[in-house]
Every structure is written in structure tokens, then in C-alpha cells.
Amino acid sequence: MTDSEWIRIASATELKEAGGLLGRSIRGVPLAVYEVGGACFVTLDRCTHAQARLSEGYLEGFLIECPLHQGLFDIRTGEATGPPCTEPVRTFAVRREGEDLLVSLKSLQEAQEEE
Amino acid sequence: MSTIAKRWPAAGVTEIPYWVYTDKDVYESELDRIWYADHWLYAGLEAEVPQVGSYRTTTLGERQVIVVRSAQDQISVLENRCRHRGVQICQARSGKLDGITCPYHQWSYALDGALQGVPFRRGIKGKGGMSRDFSPSDYGLLRLKVEVVNGVIWASFSDRTPPFRQYLGERLWSSYERIVSGRRLRVVGYNRQFIPANWKLVIENIRDPYHGALLHVFLPTFGLFRPDQASEMRMDETGRHGSLMSLPARDPGAAGHGEDITRDIAVDASLQLADKRLIEAVKELKGDETLGSCCVFPSVILLQQINALQVRHIIPKGPGGCELIWTHFGFEEDDEEMKQRRVRHGNLFGPAGLVSVDDSEVLAMAQRGFATAEENGAAIVKMGTGGRENTNEGHMATESAIRGLYQYYREVMGL
Numbered sequence: 001m002t003d004s005e006w007i008r009i010a011s012a013t014e015l016k017e018a019g020g021l022l023g024r025s026i027r028g029v030p031l032a033v034y035e036v037g038g039a040c041f042v043t044l045d046r047c048t049h050a051q052a053r054l055s056e057g058y059l060e061g062f063l064i065e066c067p068l069h070q071g072l073f074d075i076r077t078g079e080a081t082g083p084p085c086t087e088p089v090r091t092f093a094v095r096r097e098g099e100d101l102l103v104s105l106k107s108l109q110e111a112q113e114e115e
Numbered sequence: 116m117s118t119i120a121k122r123w124p125a126a127g128v129t130e131i132p133y134w135v136y137t138d139k140d141v142y143e144s145e146l147d148r149i150w151y152a153d154h155w156l157y158a159g160l161e162a163e164v165p166q167v168g169s170y171r172t173t174t175l176g177e178r179q180v181i182v183v184r185s186a187q188d189q190i191s192v193l194e195n196r197c198r199h200r201g202v203q204i205c206q207a208r209s210g211k212l213d214g215i216t217c218p219y220h221q222w223s224y225a226l227d228g229a230l231q232g233v234p235f236r237r238g239i240k241g242k243g244g245m246s247r248d249f250s251p252s253d254y255g256l257l258r259l260k261v262e263v264v265n266g267v268i269w270a271s272f273s274d275r276t277p278p279f280r281q282y283l284g285e286r287l288w289s290s291y292e293r294i295v296s297g298r299r300l301r302v303v304g305y306n307r308q309f310i311p312a313n314w315k316l317v318i319e320n321i322r323d324p325y326h327g328a329l330l331h332v333f334l335p336t337f338g339l340f341r342p343d344q345a346s347e348m349r350m351d352e353t354g355r356h357g358s359l360m361s362l363p364a365r366d367p368g369a370a371g372h373g374e375d376i377t378r379d380i381a382v383d384a385s386l387q388l389a390d391k392r393l394i395e396a397v398k399e400l401k402g403d404e405t406l407g408s409c410c411v412f413p414s415v416i417l418l419q420q421i422n423a424l425q426v427r428h429i430i431p432k433g434p435g436g437c438e439l440i441w442t443h444f445g446f447e448e449d450d451e452e453m454k455q456r457r458v459r460h461g462n463l464f465g466p467a468g469l470v471s472v473d474d475s476e477v478l479a480m481a482q483r484g485f486a487t488a489e490e491n492g493a494a495i496v497k498m499g500t501g502g503r504e505n506t507n508e509g510h511m512a513t514e515s516a517i518r519g520l521y522q523y524y525r526e527v528m529g530l
Contacts, residue, residue, distance in 0.1 A: 050221075056239070056240075057237075058237045065237070066232075067234065067235060067236075067237065067239075068221065068232060068234045068235075069221070069223045069231060069232025069233075069234065070231065070232050070233065070236060071231075071232070083225060083231055084213070084214050084223060084225070084231055084232060
């Protein structure tokens with residue numbers, strides 16, 4: 001495959017209907033999909049602290065708050081910005097084509113290796 | 116605070132009514148007025164929590180706490196109880212943590228006790244959870260006041276407790292500093308024992324120079340301690356703290372006893388140690404004292420005898436019992452020979468110690484004696500003269516330090 005292969009993960013509409021925060025498993029990789037002010041972001045749907053699902057958390061601005069212990073990550077960079085989280089969460093490059101939201105297949109495969 | 120319907124004997128502190136050792140209401144009042152009030156309690160040694168996240172659990176009074184190094188230069192002492200539903204969180208005696216998490220509902224606290232994580236605080240898919248005005252900063256683990264002084268961790272349940280050195284007082288500071296001078300400490304080992312005796316008997320015992328050569332036959336037999344050797348029983352101004360220091364009358368470990376007033380006391384002069392290394396000391400601390408103690412009321416005795424150094428931590432367990440935890444320590448710079456010497460000298464101490472076993476046994480015998488005493492029965496404390504004003508009497512035929520202790524006790528207890 002080439003770097004330019006992308007895989008569809010969700011539609012913009014269903015993301016909007018989910019309030020801008022959605023959890024989805026693609027090829028065995030749990031993904032959290034976010035929408036903030038029209039822009040989309042994707043991280044692994046697993047908190048680096050205690051492995052809770054970030055897609056069940058609370059999104060405010062660009063910060064996702066883990067539902068379990070309220071640790072914080074910046075969804076743009078994956079950086080852990082609030083305790084008890086210290087390790088960054090993996091991010092994925094995302095594109096929009098019409099209604100479709102796509103992540104790069106290569107980045108998905110890299111994540112798959114770690115599952 | 117409740118008033119106790121008990122009256123101290125008219126004679127004052129030359130008599131100690133047995134009910135101070137046996138009455139349940141007095142004991143409960145001691146917890147409120149002493150252990151949980153403006154007093155410093157021994158919480159451990161810095162050397163026991165070397166890395167960030169290292170912790171030990173211990174008991175102060177009757178309350179369990181977590182002593183943890185919460186940051187490079189910060190020790191936190193936190194009550195071991197979740198603010199949610201009261202669960203005692205840490206069940207291990209020691210370990211290393213990244214954070215403190217209660218198993219019941221996963222409430223998560225930072226190492227300094229701040230409440231960080233409340234699962235489903237925002238509810239699940241918008242339903243339930245805590246109200247918006249729930250403030251985690253109101254529900255951190257209870258934090259005790261902490262002061263680390265020369266490697267010893269002190270904690271207090273009260274915010275009003277004065278700084279440690281002021282609490283100890285200048286008169287006793289040199290006895291404290293002599294044992295923990297700021298050199299880096301190293302734990303040699305622990306003993307733990309339960310003594311079926313009131314906690315105050317342990318404190319009285321270390322402030323009782325009178326019994327030294329009479330109960331502890333080991334000491335005069337092998338020349339370690341004699342009633343006529345130079346000694347100093349010192350108290351702080353309040354009478355609550357005490358230090359007992361003793362200089363050798365002669366080279367300890369020397370054969371025979373010569374002319375010695377203990378000769379008339381049944382000491383078998385024919386007994387000789389098979390291995391004199393058991394008591395042969397190397398001078399390492401300030402001064403020539405072979406015995407130096409510092410009893411910091413109410414919870415701890417720091418003691419040096421020959422090259423054994425130890426902390427005796429007192430944990431009251433009702434009026435009729437207490438736990439005594441011995442932390443034997445040395446210095447990081449100890450060479451192999453000194454390490455061995457400390458272990459050897461440590462045989463004098465602890466629950467089976469060649470010297471200390473006598474104390475544990477006799478205190479238990481005392482508590483059994485009190486148990487069936489008549490209502491107005493009392494111990495008499497009439498050796499020597501005076502009380503807390505009699506600092507540094509220089510001889511051992513005195514009980515002034517016990518009278519001094521109870522002068523303070525009566526004040527703090529309202530008795």
C-alpha cells in the first residue's frame with residue numbers, strides 16, 4: 001500500500017449526532033473520533049492511565065476528559081495535560097471527503113501491531 | 116471534650132492513681148487531648164521512603180495513616196481512609212505507588228492526597244454522576260501537619276502544633292540532635308511487640324533511672340550500667356519530654372567488678388561474656404555517653420546504647436495494652452564492621468532483648484497488679500525530690516522525671 005491509502009471510519013453526520021464524540025472499532029483498533037468547531041480529530045480510544053474508553057468521556061474545547069479518573073488529553077496532539085495521565089495517547093491523521101471521515105491505513109496498521 | 120469524673124489524690128504527683136492506667140474514659144480522653152491534639156507524633160524515618168511514591172502505613176494514636184514521599188523533597192502523611200465511603204485504602208505495610216486508588220469505587224488520589232479522579236463524575240451518557248458543584252478539592256485525603264527534622268518524620272493532627280524544635284524545647288534539643296545529627300540514616304531492621312500494659316508505663320520506664328541497674332541485671336553484671344555512674348535525667352520545661360544520659364563509670368567490657376556498690380545486690384561476679392563484642396562499643400556520637408535517650412512525648416523514644424541506635428514507636432491499644440515497634444537504624448556511611456556491630460548490640464533490645472525483655476515483662480506484671488486494685492489505689496513516686504523543675508539531677512536515686520511527666524499530664528488532661 002502507499003501512504004495515500006485511507007480507510008473510512010465514520011460519517012460526519014453520525015459524528016454530529018453523537019454530539020461530536022464517538023467510539024468506533026476499526027480492524028480491531030479502538031478509535032475515538034472528535035469534532036470541534038468543524039474540525040475532526042482521532043485518537044486511540046484507550047486512556048494511557050487505566051485504559052478506560054475516552055469516547056465515554058467529556059469533551060470540552062480540545063481537551064478530552066477520561067470518564068474514569070478525569071485525566072485530560074489534548075485531542076490535537078495526544079499530549080497528556082491533566083493528572084493522573086502522564087503518557088500521551090496515540091493520534092491518527094484524519095481527512096474528510098464529503099460525508100466520509102478517513103484515517104490513514106498506515107497509521108491504523110501501526111496501531112494494530114500494538115493491540 | 117468530656118470532663119472525667121475522677122479526682123487525683125490530694126497528695127499530688129507523688130501518687131499516681133491506678134485508674135490512669137485502667138480507666139476507659141481516661142484513655143479516650145487521652146486520645147483527644149494528647150494524641151490528636153497539638154502534639155507531634157513519630158511517623159517514620161525519611162530513609163524508609165527513599166523514592167517518590169515510596170510509602171509505609173503506620174498508626175498514630177489509633178488512626179492509621181499513609182506516610183508517602185509525594186515529591187522529591189516532600190513527605191505527606193495522609194489518613195488512610197477514602198473520603199467517599201470510609202474504606203481503609205492501603206492494606207500493605209509498605210510499597211510504592213503512583214497514586215492512591217480506593218478499590219471500592221476507584222476514587223483516585225494524588226500522592227499528596229488531592230482527589231483527582233471520581234469515576235463517572237459526569238455520569239454515563241449524560242445520566243447521573245455528581246452535581247456540577249461537586250468540588251474534588253473538598254474531598255482530598257485528610258492531610259496531617261508534617262515536619263521532617265534531621266531525617267525523622269513528625270506528624271500532627273492539629274494545625275496549631277508549634278514547630279518541632281519549639282515543641283521539644285532547647286533543653287532536650289542536644290539529646291535529640293546527638294542521636295539524629297543530620298547524618299543520612301539507614302534502617303537495620305524492625306521488631307514489633309504487643310505489651311499488655313498501658314502506654315504511659317513505657318514512657319515512665321525510660322524516665323526511670325532508678326530501675327536501670329536493679330531490674331536489668333545484665334547491665335551491672337557486665338559493667339554497662341551502674342547506679343552510681345554519672346548520669347543526667349533531663350526534662351523540658353513542661354515535664355512531658357525527658358532524656359536520660361549515662362557516662363561509663365569505667366571501661367565497659369572490662370573483666371570483673373572491683374569495688375562496686377552493686378556488689379551487694381545479687382550480681383554474680385563470676386559471670387563473664389563469652390564474646391565481649393556483644394557490648395564493646397566504638398565511640399561515634401558526640402560526648403562519651405554510652406547511653407543516651409530522648410523521649411518525645413507521647414509517641415516515641417529515640418535511644419542510643421553502645422552502638423545500637425533505635426526508635427521505639429508507641430501505639431496505644433486501649434488502656435491495657437500497647438504496641439511497640441522498634442526501628443533499629445545506623446548511618447549510610449557504616450562500614451561492614453559497624454554494620455555487624457550494630458546487629459550484635461541490637462541483641463540487647465527488642466521483645467527478646469537481653470535488656471529490654473525485662474521491661475516488657477515487668478510492665479505487663481504492673482498492669483496485672485493494677486487490674487485488681489481498690490478504687491482509690493495509687494502508685495507512690497517518692498524517690499528524690501521535686502518534679503519538672505529538677506532538671507539534670509545527676510544521679511539515679513530519683514523519680515523526679517515521673518513526677519514531672521504527671522505534672523504535665525494533669526495539666527493537659529484537666530485532672
